Amino acid sequence: MNNLRGIYIIWYRDLLRFWRDKARLVTTFVMPFLFLVVFGTGIASSMMRGSGGSDFDYIQFIYPGIIGMVVLFTSMMTGVSLVWDREFGFLKEVLVAPISRTAVAIGKALGGATIATIQGLIMLVFIPFAHVSPSIGGIITLIAVMFVFALSLTSMGILIASRIKTIEAFGMVAPLMLFPLFFLSPAMFPTQYLPAWLGIVVKFNPVSYGIDAMRQAVLGSQQSAMFGIHLFGFRMPIILDVVVVVMFGIIMGTLAIRAFRIQE
Amino acid sequence: MTKIIEVEHLVKKFGDLVAVDDISFAVEEGEIFGFLGPNGAGKTTTINILCTLMKPTSGRATLNGFDVIRQQNQVRHSLGLVFQDPSLDIRLTALQNLKFHAFVYNIPGAVAKRRIEEILRMVELWDRRKDEVRNYSGGMRRRLEIARGLLHYPKVLFLDEPTLGLDPQTRNHIWEYMLELRKRENITVFLTTHYMDEATVADRIAIIDYGKIIALDTPDALKSMVGGDIVTLKTENAEAAVVEIHDKYNIEAQYDGAEVFFEIQKGEEFIPTLVNNFKSGLQSISVRRPTLDDVFMKLTGREIREETGGPTVMMKQWAMRQTRGGGGRFR
Numbered sequence: 001m002n003n004l005r006g007i008y009i010i011w012y013r014d015l016l017r018f019w020r021d022k023a024r025l026v027t028t029f030v031m032p033f034l035f036l037v038v039f040g041t042g043i044a045s046s047m048m049r050g051s052g053g054s055d056f057d058y059i060q061f062i063y064p065g066i067i068g069m070v071v072l073f074t075s076m077m078t079g080v081s082l083v084w085d086r087e088f089g090f091l092k093e094v095l096v097a098p099i100s101r102t103a104v105a106i107g108k109a110l111g112g113a114t115i116a117t118i119q120g121l122i123m124l125v126f127i128p129f130a131h132v133s134p135s136i137g138g139i140i141t142l143i144a145v146m147f148v149f150a151l152s153l154t155s156m157g158i159l160i161a162s163r164i165k166t167i168e169a170f171g172m173v174a175p176l177m178l179f180p181l182f183f184l185s186p187a188m189f190p191t192q193y194l195p196a197w198l199g200i201v202v203k204f205n206p207v208s209y210g211i212d213a214m215r216q217a218v219l220g221s222q223q224s225a226m227f228g229i230h231l232f233g234f235r236m237p238i239i240l241d242v243v244v245v246v247m248f249g250i251i252m253g254t255l256a257i258r259a260f261r262i263q264e
Numbered sequence: 265m266t267k268i269i270e271v272e273h274l275v276k277k278f279g280d281l282v283a284v285d286d287i288s289f290a291v292e293e294g295e296i297f298g299f300l301g302p303n304g305a306g307k308t309t310t311i312n313i314l315c316t317l318m319k320p321t322s323g324r325a326t327l328n329g330f331d332v333i334r335q336q337n338q339v340r341h342s343l344g345l346v347f348q349d350p351s352l353d354i355r356l357t358a359l360q361n362l363k364f365h366a367f368v369y370n371i372p373g374a375v376a377k378r379r380i381e382e383i384l385r386m387v388e389l390w391d392r393r394k395d396e397v398r399n400y401s402g403g404m405r406r407r408l409e410i411a412r413g414l415l416h417y418p419k420v421l422f423l424d425e426p427t428l429g430l431d432p433q434t435r436n437h438i439w440e441y442m443l444e445l446r447k448r449e450n451i452t453v454f455l456t457t458h459y460m461d462e463a464t465v466a467d468r469i470a471i472i473d474y475g476k477i478i479a480l481d482t483p484d485a486l487k488s489m490v491g492g493d494i495v496t497l498k499t500e501n502a503e504a505a506v507v508e509i510h511d512k513y514n515i516e517a518q519y520d521g522a523e524v525f526f527e528i529q530k531g532e533e534f535i536p537t538l539v540n541n542f543k544s545g546l547q548s549i550s551v552r553r554p555t556l557d558d559v560f561m562k563l564t565g566r567e568i569r570e571e572t573g574g575p576t577v578m579m580k581q582w583a584m585r586q587t588r589g590g591g592g593r594f595r
């Protein structure tokens with residue numbers, strides 16, 4: 001009972017901070033806009049020229065990838081916020097409070113995941129630019145996928161932040177994790193044309209399955225069929241994508257809680 | 265009286281550094297217990313262990329009857345803390361910081377509301393309660409942290425250098441409130457400080473140096489270790505004065521280049537005798553009670569607050585000699 005209260009208040013505080021920090025909401029738009037409208041249009045127009053016009057719509061393709069990018073990068077902010085809490089000392093207030101460390105870690109992961117999901121949802125304002133028309137069911141699925149995906153990533157952020165304790169070091173390590181996770185996924189390009197070795201790396205990247213699930217939710221399984229991840233000769237259905245993400249989340253969550261409980 | 269904190273052979277090492285070196289002590293319920301020692305003595309580390317932030321290397325400690333290693337949740341329920349270093353969420357307002365605390369410590373809504381107002385008025389931040397803490401000055405932040413530590417009426421309140429950076433008037437004001445609250449709610453206070461005047465509010469004081477407790481007693485008993493009052497005089501001929509004092513009263517006075525000084529029981533009764541037939545051209549004379557600084561110096565030969573220069577450096581050497589003479593009472 002007390003642990004539920006603990007989880008709630010940790011979650012609530014992160015949301016409160018997010019709400020107060022409205023500047024962050026504005027900057028959220030800038031990168032996705034650049035990627036979708038500028039980068040997407042640029043690549044799409046050059047591809048048109050090259051392939052003599054196929055039915056492959058690049059902007060439509062990267063739109064779910066960009067939502068994935070927003071969720072991925074915002075989720076990692078949970079790790080940053082934990083490191084900040086340590087640096088500014090607020091973490092001590094939390095750690096001596098009568099809440100278990102497990103509850104603190106869970107509250108933090110849930111708070112970060114909620115924020116990442118909200119940020120991902122905001123990306124829906126780009127639908128008019130993205131040449132997509134997701135169904136209501138698709139959007140609800142997307143929200144669920146984003147949350148599960150974000151939760152696994154915030155857990156990873158907490159795991160990293162439990163080991164890497166200074167802002168400077170975290171600022172070095174986080175991009176080293178994030179960019180490979182992002183680029184070695186089907187976020188920015190279809191992966192079925194990749195050379196074999198690169199294709200294998202993509203299949204080992206858990207982020208790939210989150211992105212693929214989001215793409216299937218936004219585009220529908222039909223439209224996204226040609227870009228899917230194939231495992232053992234099968235096209236991954238969205239439900240199996242989600243299973244992979246959940247399993248990744250469970251591993252990260254367990255490790256994060258364990259790391260967070262370690263005392264000096 | 266029950267012992268609310270019990271510490272036995274506590275050791276904390278950071279690599280080769282022994283920050284807390286086999287200390288044992290007990291704190292009685294309702295007492296104000298002071299930890300006095302210079303920077304780096306191991307005060308904060310001891311608190312960190314008692315409040316479950318760190319694990320000891322060896323030894324054991326209980327708080328309110330609960331083991332600080334095996335029963336951490338119960339221990340955390342029993343304590344409140346004002347940390348030495350900042351620990352506020354500066355992105356939130358004062359009110360939000362306190363509400364967070366009240367919720368975490370399970371204070372019912374209506375009670376929390378009343379207490380938050382009372383305590384914010386006490387630390388004179390009520391008018392600024394809706395400001396983000398990052399716009400607060402250092403002193404305001406400190407006051408807010410003290411307010412937060414008191415909010416849930418903990419069984420044991422740890423104050424780690426609580427009034428660092430506060431002006432004397434605010435300090436007194438806050439102490440008044442804390443002492444009143446302590447009586448009303450029977451709170452035990454564990455205080456660390458390197459301000460001797462702050463330590464004197466304590467019922468008992470442990471003097472800690474290099475991770476070891478070198479003395480533990482009431483402030484008065486500690487001061488009596490110094491062996492009397494300290495008499496200081498300015499004279500025309502200091503060397504002659506020292507000799508004269510020695511020949512007449514068999515007292516070893518010291519000269520630090522500016523003043524002659526010595527310690528004696530009942531200094532104010534001795535002064536008239538001394539002044540009446542003093543030969544070496546007396547210019548001024550003063551007597552003062554020993555302070556905890558003098559005690560620390562007597563025990564360690566060093567000052568608690570590392571100031572440089574001035575007569576205090578000379579006092580150091582003087583105190584060192586005194587300790588070498590007769591330190592039988594000291595551990």
Ligand SMILES: Nc1ncnc2c1ncn2[C@@H]1O[C@H](COP(=O)(O)OP(=O)(O)O)[C@@H](O)[C@H]1O
Pocket residue numbers: 278281283301302303304305306307308309310
């Ligand atoms: N986390 C830590 N890692 C390494 N050394 C530490 C750590 N915390 C404290 N110390 C060292 O332990 C000693 C005691 O520090 P501390 O307990 O903070 O002293 P005090 O509070 O009396 O000033 C110091 O030498 C300090 O540098």
Ligand SMILES: [Mg+2]
Pocket residue numbers: 304307308309348424
């Ligand atoms: Mg300290």
